[in-house]
Amino acid sequence: MTxxxxxxxxAAEMRRxxxxxxxxxxxxxxxTHYPPGAEVLEAGxxxxxxxxxxxxxxxxxxxxxxxxxxxxxxxxxxxxxxxxCAVNFQVADIFDLPFAEASFDHVFLCFVLEHGGDxxxxxxxLKKVLRPxxxxxxxxxxxxxxxxxPDSAHARRAIQCQIALQRQAGGDARIGRxxxxxxxxxxxxxxxxxxxxxxxxxxxxxxxxxFTRNTFAAMIEGVRARAIATGLASAADFDQGVADLHRTxxxxxxxxxxxxxAVGVNxxx
Numbered sequence: 001m002t003x004x005x006x007x008x009x010x011a012a013e014m015r016r017x018x019x020x021x022x023x024x025x026x027x028x029x030x031x032t033h034y035p036p037g038a039e040v041l042e043a044g045x046x047x048x049x050x051x052x053x054x055x056x057x058x059x060x061x062x063x064x065x066x067x068x069x070x071x072x073x074x075x076x077x078x079x080x081x082x083x084x085c086a087v088n089f090q091v092a093d094i095f096d097l098p099f100a101e102a103s104f105d106h107v108f109l110c111f112v113l114e115h116g117g118d119x120x121x122x123x124x125x126l127k128k129v130l131r132p133x134x135x136x137x138x139x140x141x142x143x144x145x146x147x148x149x150p151d152s153a154h155a156r157r158a159i160q161c162q163i164a165l166q167r168q169a170g171g172d173a174r175i176g177r178x179x180x181x182x183x184x185x186x187x188x189x190x191x192x193x194x195x196x197x198x199x200x201x202x203x204x205x206x207x208x209x210x211f212t213r214n215t216f217a218a219m220i221e222g223v224r225a226r227a228i229a230t231g232l233a234s235a236a237d238f239d240q241g242v243a244d245l246h247r248t249x250x251x252x253x254x255x256x257x258x259x260x261x262a263v264g265v266n267x268x269x
Contacts, residue, residue, distance in 0.1 A: 043108070045065035047079070048075060064089075065088070119175065136183070143162065154237055196259040198211055213246060
């Protein structure tokens with residue numbers, strides 16, 4: 001079974017996901033293009049935050065999107081319909097896929113493995129429905145790559161609270177650095193991994209707002225109640241950490257974070 005989504009499903013989280021996708025679309029989706037008519041599976045599409053970029057970059061593909069949350073799929077379907085795109089949405093678990101082997105030319109997943117308890121098992125399950133010669137593209141973040149100025153011990157501890165809570169839920173908020181060995185263990189040949197760094201300073205107010213404030217800091221702030229309830233931080237310390245993250249969005253502030261994008265090929269056995 002897929003692990004619970006540690007960030008929750010409320011309206012604030014939906015806004016955060018959409019802000020993140022819109023802000024980072026060019027960075028994360030650069031190089032991902034599928035030919036018209038290709039059968040593409042997006043695994044763990046959620047509310048469709050990444051689906052829009054897939055459709056814009058690869059018009060004419062036959063896209064199937066799956067997620068374990070029916071409510072999220074309904075939101076994703078509404079967004080696809082507003083774009084005028086026909087997409088096959090299905091409720092499905094990556095560990096129990098309702099597709100025949102070799103059903104898809106390409107598989108795409110973004111910010112999914114970090115929430116699963118067994119990423120290699122998930123990758124192997126997706127490999128089974130991928131045709132020989134097809135590609136799997138996976139994008140993940142790494143919270144250990146967050147660096148900022150002014151530096152703040154409170155901010156670093158607040159980030160550690162999120163990492164710890166995700167670990168307790170069976171996930172890994174630092175999984176980006178593991179993509180190469182994970183794809184190799186799952187049987188994909190010669191995975192190519194590229195770092196995609198977000199760098200924000202005072203000359204980039206759009207990124208400061210869209211990523212540092214509305215994506216990353218909002219994600220950390222979203223675990224406040226659980227961090228306090230589980231004794232990982234006091235309310236005062238956690239709130240100071242979030243305030244210090246927001247401080248990095250000012251004119252003299254700097255924030256950087258690295259995502260990792262990997263592409264593996266399903267070579268015929």
